[in-house]
Amino acid sequence: MKTVEEIKAAIEVAVPGARAEIVPNGSPSAEHSLLLDAAHAFAVAKFLRDDAELKLDFLSNVTGVDWLDKETTEKVKVTHPVEKEVDGVKTIVDETVEETKKTVTPGYLEAVYHLYSMAKKHGPVILRIRTGNRSDKVELPSLTPIWRAAEFQEREVFDLFGIIFTGHPDLRRILMWDEFKDYPMRRDYVDPDDYEYEPTPHDEVLKRAQAHQAAAKTEAAQ
Amino acid sequence: MSESLLETWNRPPVIEADGEGELLEISMGPHHPSTHGVFRMDVALDGERVIKLKPVFGYLHRNHEQIGQTVGYLQMMPYTDRLDYFCSLTNNWAYALTVEKLVGQAVPERAEYIRVILAELTRIQNHASTIGFLTQEMGASGTPLMYAFREREKILDLFESLTGSRLMCNYMRFGGCRVDMSEAHLNAARKVVAELPQFIDEFENLLTSNEILMARCQGIGVVKPELAVNAGITGPMLRAAGVNYDIRKVDRYGIYDRFSFRVPLGEHGDIYDRYMVRVLEMRESLKILEQALKDIPAGPFVDPKAKIRGFKPKPGEAYGRIEAPKGELGFYLISDGGTSPYRFRIRPPSFINLTILEDMCLGQNVADVVVIFGSVDIVLGEVDR
Numbered sequence: 311m312k313t314v315e316e317i318k319a320a321i322e323v324a325v326p327g328a329r330a331e332i333v334p335n336g337s338p339s340a341e342h343s344l345l346l347d348a349a350h351a352f353a354v355a356k357f358l359r360d361d362a363e364l365k366l367d368f369l370s371n372v373t374g375v376d377w378l379d380k381e382t383t384e385k386v387k388v389t390h391p392v393e394k395e396v397d398g399v400k401t402i403v404d405e406t407v408e409e410t411k412k413t414v415t416p417g418y419l420e421a422v423y424h425l426y427s428m429a430k431k432h433g434p435v436i437l438r439i440r441t442g443n444r445s446d447k448v449e450l451p452s453l454t455p456i457w458r459a460a461e462f463q464e465r466e467v468f469d470l471f472g473i474i475f476t477g478h479p480d481l482r483r484i485l486m487w488d489e490f491k492d493y494p495m496r497r498d499y500v501d502p503d504d505y506e507y508e509p510t511p512h513d514e515v516l517k518r519a520q521a522h523q524a525a526a527k528t529e530a531a532q
Numbered sequence: 533m534s535e536s537l538l539e540t541w542n543r544p545p546v547i548e549a550d551g552e553g554e555l556l557e558i559s560m561g562p563h564h565p566s567t568h569g570v571f572r573m574d575v576a577l578d579g580e581r582v583i584k585l586k587p588v589f590g591y592l593h594r595n596h597e598q599i600g601q602t603v604g605y606l607q608m609m610p611y612t613d614r615l616d617y618f619c620s621l622t623n624n625w626a627y628a629l630t631v632e633k634l635v636g637q638a639v640p641e642r643a644e645y646i647r648v649i650l651a652e653l654t655r656i657q658n659h660a661s662t663i664g665f666l667t668q669e670m671g672a673s674g675t676p677l678m679y680a681f682r683e684r685e686k687i688l689d690l691f692e693s694l695t696g697s698r699l700m701c702n703y704m705r706f707g708g709c710r711v712d713m714s715e716a717h718l719n720a721a722r723k724v725v726a727e728l729p730q731f732i733d734e735f736e737n738l739l740t741s742n743e744i745l746m747a748r749c750q751g752i753g754v755v756k757p758e759l760a761v762n763a764g765i766t767g768p769m770l771r772a773a774g775v776n777y778d779i780r781k782v783d784r785y786g787i788y789d790r791f792s793f794r795v796p797l798g799e800h801g802d803i804y805d806r807y808m809v810r811v812l813e814m815r816e817s818l819k820i821l822e823q824a825l826k827d828i829p830a831g832p833f834v835d836p837k838a839k840i841r842g843f844k845p846k847p848g849e850a851y852g853r854i855e856a857p858k859g860e861l862g863f864y865l866i867s868d869g870g871t872s873p874y875r876f877r878i879r880p881p882s883f884i885n886l887t888i889l890e891d892m893c894l895g896q897n898v899a900d901v902v903v904i905f906g907s908v909d910i911v912l913g914e915v916d917r
Contacts (some may be wrong), residue, residue: 337867338636367761368777371851371862371879375678400726424851424864428761428777434851455541459764462887470597479541485590485916494595 311432342438352451369457371424374471379417386411452478470495534671549578552776566902569912572733580897585890592916599728599853600876613700616914621650624704630852630863635845643708644787652817657684658857659810662909666670708834749804753892753904767859772805803831803907882910
């Protein structure tokens with residue numbers, strides 16, 4: 311089979327304007343993946359399925375990954391001009407102060423596709439597509455029109471991660487019930503406070519149940 | 533997305549009602565005896581004919597993937613038993629294989645043999661029970677199912693004496709297995725394997741040319757190979773459609789390249805072919821078992837250098853998959869260098885094989901829906917996770 315570099319080159323030739331970036335994998339499995347831009351992902355996927363040499367006709371696995379906003383703090387030395395009284399005379403002196411500077415790298419949601427070829431019996435080719443952020447730009451193109459295997463799996467990713475797949479024929483919640491609001495596989499998911507009835511509370515659950523009951527009591531007292 | 537693009541998806545056929553009488557919408561399940569657990573199908577019927585079918589899942593959803601991201605790598609092993617609770621040993625293997633791939637852990641030869649022996653025994657008991665349930669759904673109340681369960685019990689006794697549990701085996705470890713398979717266990721396995729061909733003959737005598745089974749199964753629930761590949765169907769369902777894809781042959785994981793066995797294929801892709809492929813796969817599994825039980829070498833059953841305490845894989849990711857009895861069972865792990873995975877994903881074969889349930893059922897009689905559903909071979913523990 312072609313290497314990831316060759317596939318990347320083939321994609322860039324076949325789909326004009328498409329960008330593919332190799333995401334290295336540090337583990338001994340060394341399965342490197344290709345990061346596609348969302349705008350061209352559909353055309354690239356179609357190329358990968360129909361290309362005579364690759365023929366990736368089997369979409370095995372679709373999943374989501376949540377990457378939180380990353381906050382990095384670094385200590386920076388900043389020089390300020392400070393007015394000081396030295397021997398009764400006011401002078402402006404440069405003073406160096408150490409400040410902590412916070413930079414936030416915005417997080418994103420990522421859809422990962424594992425492709426194999428049943429005809430050529432090779433694989434995997436791993437595709438990744440990333441959303442703009444984790445809140446309002448969460449749309450990605452659906453690959454269900456290309457591989458039907460994505461139908462339920464993209465619904466699951468929508469259900470648990472909140473990625474909206476545009477072009478999906480039937481995008482509804484699949485494992486959670488329709489009225490459910492949050493996305494339970496997000497890294498910052500907080501379980502709903504519903505500990506009215508907990509038959510065998512212990513450890514963390516016991517703490518939460520007690521907190522819930524205390525809150526309910528104060529609410530009733532008011 | 534343009535309208536024309538949407539039209540290109542491999543959609544289920546549109547079945548028109550004949551216009552006589554009203555449509556009847558029924559909700560089959562979640563407590564229907566044929567649904568193997570808690571699963572619901574919203575079915576619209578025109579007379580006896582199915583014109584719409586939407587599966588509804590999630591009644592057994594426990595969010596295994598979230599659990600996997602909060603507990604340690606090894607702590608997750610017993611949870612994998614609870615996915616497809618018929619085949620806990622293959623679940624264990626798939627998970628162990630993925631973690632071994634993630635950290636580059638080698639497995640001793642004896643452990644590989646033990647894994648093959650247990651996986652093939654699991655496959656036989658799964659296929660036998662599946663066929664039992666399938667006939668149960670056609671109205672054969674009990675007899676074939678009890679035949680299958682009688683044999684399954686022999687295999688489960690073996691699992692119990694080896695692992696301490698009939699169903700929730702929790703047996704594989706990263707770099708080998710939990711305990712060694714002693715000579716007594718191996719002899720017990722040889723005895724079970726020696727008796728199984730007689731059972732399969734008896735089972736086939738009872739079923740293969742049975743008139744009712746043929747009438748209910750042939751030409752019903754047909755899957756075309758193109759659709760099966762496109763929809764990611766795996767396992768006996770895919771091979772019954774005539775696609776030669778068995779991960780034991782394709783990936784040659786473990787030591788499957790050492791055994792000679794064949795991959796049975798169907799011709800029509802109907803329920804009967806799925807039944808037949810399962811029967812033939814049991815016979816092929818017996819061939820593998822005979823070879824494995826003959827060749828199993830002495831040696832360590834677990835890599836003594838395998839890291840157990842402070843198990844922290846380097847940052848990276850791995851996707852491991854095996855041919856589980858129901859299809860391709862995969863695990864996808866992303867490590868960020870911590871004690872638990874950053875992302876833990878299970879690729880469940882039962883769940884994805886249900887994608888084309890609607891395609892198979894449309895236009896068929898409502899009584900056939902139950903049989904078609906039974907021929908998919910699902911376990912809800914794995915569908916809902």
